[in-house]
Amino acid sequence: QKEVEQNSGPLSVPEGAIASLNCTYSDRVSQSFFWYRQYSGKSPELIMSIYSNGDKEDGRFTAQLNKASQYVSLLIRDSQPSDSATYLCAVSLSGGYNKLIFGAGTRLAVHP
Amino acid sequence: GAVVSQHPSRVICKSGTSVKIECRSLDFQATTMFWYRQFPKQSLMLMATSNEGSKATYEQGVEKDKFLINHASLTLSTLTVTSAHPEDSSFYICSARDGRFEAFFGQGTRLTVV
Numbered sequence: 001q002k003e004v005e006q007n008s009g010p011l012s013v014p015e016g017a018i019a020s021l022n023c024t025y026s027d028r029v030s031q032s033f034f035w036y037r038q039y040s041g042k043s044p045e046l047i048m049s050i051y052s053n054g055d056k057e058d059g060r061f062t063a064q065l066n067k068a069s070q071y072v073s074l075l076i077r078d079s080q081p082s083d084s085a086t087y088l089c090a091v092s093l094s095g096g097y098n099k100l101i102f103g104a105g106t107r108l109a110v111h112p
Numbered sequence: 113g114a115v116v117s118q119h120p121s122r123v124i125c126k127s128g129t130s131v132k133i134e135c136r137s138l139d140f141q142a143t144t145m146f147w148y149r150q151f152p153k154q155s156l157m158l159m160a161t162s163n164e165g166s167k168a169t170y171e172q173g174v175e176k177d178k179f180l181i182n183h184a185s186l187t188l189s190t191l192t193v194t195s196a197h198p199e200d201s202s203f204y205i206c207s208a209r210d211g212r213f214e215a216f217f218g219q220g221t222r223l224t225v226v
C-alpha cells in the first residue's frame with residue numbers, strides 16, 4: 001500500500017464548477033498535511049497547509065482533514081482554466097526536519 | 113510564503129562531467145533541506161534529506177557517491193551530480209521547511225546530459 005494515495009485523474013470540470021480532490025494516507029501518526037499545485041515544467045507551489053481536523057478556507061480553496069478516516073481533500077470553488085495543473089497531496093510527521101511524503105498527484109483540467 | 117532560490121534553472125553538460133546545483137533559503141534559516149528528482153509525467157522522488165552541519169540522509173536506491181550533498185550553512189545546500197550520464201537527465205528540485213514547517217520549493221533545475 002502506498003503511503004499517500006491520490007486518484008491520478010484527469011479530473012475534468014467545467015469553468016465555474018467546484019473541483020474536489022481527494023487524498024488518503026496510511027501513517028496514523030502523520031501530523032502535517034499540504035496541498036501543492038504544479039504546472040507542467042514548473043516546481044510545486046504551496047496552496048494550503050492544514051494541521052487539525054476540520055475545514056480551512058483560503059480564498060477559493062478549502063482544505064478538509066479527517067484524521068480518523070486518514071483523509072484529506074481540497075475543494076476549488078469557481079474553477080478557472082488557470083487552475084488546470086497537477087495537484088499534489090503531501091503529509092509528514094510534525095517537526096521541520098521531517099520529510100514530506102507526496103502522492104503521485106491528480107491532474108485537473110478545467111475546460112471553458 | 114518563504115522564498116527558496118535554486119540555481120541554475122537549466123544546464124546542459126557533457127557526459128562524464130560534474131554539475132553543481134545550489135539551493136538557498138532567502139528569508140529564513142533552513143536546518144533541513146530536501147532534494148527531489150522528477151522525470152517527465154512522473155511524481156516527485158525524494159533523493160535525500162540535507163541537514164546543516166552533518167551528513168545527508170539518502171533514500172534507498174540513491175547513490176550517495178554520485179549525488180553529493182553539502183549543507184554548509186543554514187541557508188545553502190548544494191547537490192553535485194558527479195560523472196553525469198544521459199540517464200541522469202531530469203528535473204532536480206530542492207525544498208526547505210520554514211519555521212511553520214511549511215515546505216517551499218526552489219524553481220528547479222533542468223539537467224540535460226549529452
